[in-house]
Amino acid sequence: MLTNTAEFRATESDGGHIEIRPSVLYIGTPVVLITSLNPDGTTNISPMSSFWALYDRVVLGLTSTSKGRENLMRERQLVLNFPSPGLWPKIEAIAPTTGRDPVPPHKQKIGYRFEADKFDVAGLTPQAADLVRPLRIAECPIQFEAEVVAAHPPGAEWPFERTEAFSIVEAKVIRVHAHKDIVVAGTNHIDTSRWSPLLYVFRHYFGTGPDLGRTFKAER
Numbered sequence: 001m002l003t004n005t006a007e008f009r010a011t012e013s014d015g016g017h018i019e020i021r022p023s024v025l026y027i028g029t030p031v032v033l034i035t036s037l038n039p040d041g042t043t044n045i046s047p048m049s050s051f052w053a054l055y056d057r058v059v060l061g062l063t064s065t066s067k068g069r070e071n072l073m074r075e076r077q078l079v080l081n082f083p084s085p086g087l088w089p090k091i092e093a094i095a096p097t098t099g100r101d102p103v104p105p106h107k108q109k110i111g112y113r114f115e116a117d118k119f120d121v122a123g124l125t126p127q128a129a130d131l132v133r134p135l136r137i138a139e140c141p142i143q144f145e146a147e148v149v150a151a152h153p154p155g156a157e158w159p160f161e162r163t164e165a166f167s168i169v170e171a172k173v174i175r176v177h178a179h180k181d182i183v184v185a186g187t188n189h190i191d192t193s194r195w196s197p198l199l200y201v202f203r204h205y206f207g208t209g210p211d212l213g214r215t216f217k218a219e220r
């Protein structure tokens with residue numbers, strides 16, 4: 001099991017690799033701002049990065065005590081808002097916050113606070129969605145409107161006593177919005193010379209570097 005300790009073991013016989021025990025496994029995944037509907041009809045923003053996509057489905061890892069998870073499980077609707085790298089300070093402004101009141105004890109301990117209006121705290125602009133009730137974030141160049149289709153608990157051997165649990169949420173993307181400045185005019189393609197995601201790499205924010213080449217399936 002991974003721990004926060006600095007223990008590591010150096011072995012000369014392993015081709016230069018050593019065993020380490022990092023506290024997180026965020027190897028470099030896009031930052032996503034999930035917007036979800038609070039019970040009072042306002043929209044919450046939850047920064048997250050445990051995200052992947054296949055066909056029209058996205059899969060999200062959301063901790064059990066987050067307000068966002070509670071909201072999207074109740075409403076079955078969400079928007080995935082993808083920020084560009086320059087937006088990272090706005091995301092960090094809401095990083096130590098939760099839409100949950102009272103703040104769960106484990107979050108209180110590390111300095112989280114309740115915020116009812118994260119748009120205001122971050123300086124982000126709400127924008128109505130077409131097919132779902134949570135608002136979009138206007139500054140995010142790519143936005144997916146989505147509906148929850150399934151949710152699973154973690155698999156066997158999850159060490160519940162050590163940390164909070166999470167949900168593996170599967171959602172179906174029902175509408176994609178892309179800012180016209182990053183779309184190849186007259187097509188459904190994102191211009192990858194004008195779009196790059198914000199990445200979360202071992203709890204640091206990164207943009208991406210230059211284009212290294214395309215896969216054989218790329219259409220342009």
Ligand SMILES: Cc1cc2nc3c(=O)[nH]c(=O)nc-3n(C[C@H](O)[C@H](O)[C@H](O)COP(=O)(O)O)c2cc1C
Pocket residue numbers: 031044045046047048049050051061062063065066067068069091095096097098099100112200
């Ligand atoms: C860049 C970044 C990535 C994060 N990734 C995740 C994640 O993948 N899953 C998750 O549950 N929480 C993640 N968090 C933590 C949540 O943002 C945090 O629990 C927050 O309080 C959720 O807000 P909410 O309770 O209002 O939903 C991340 C935070 C940041 C800043």
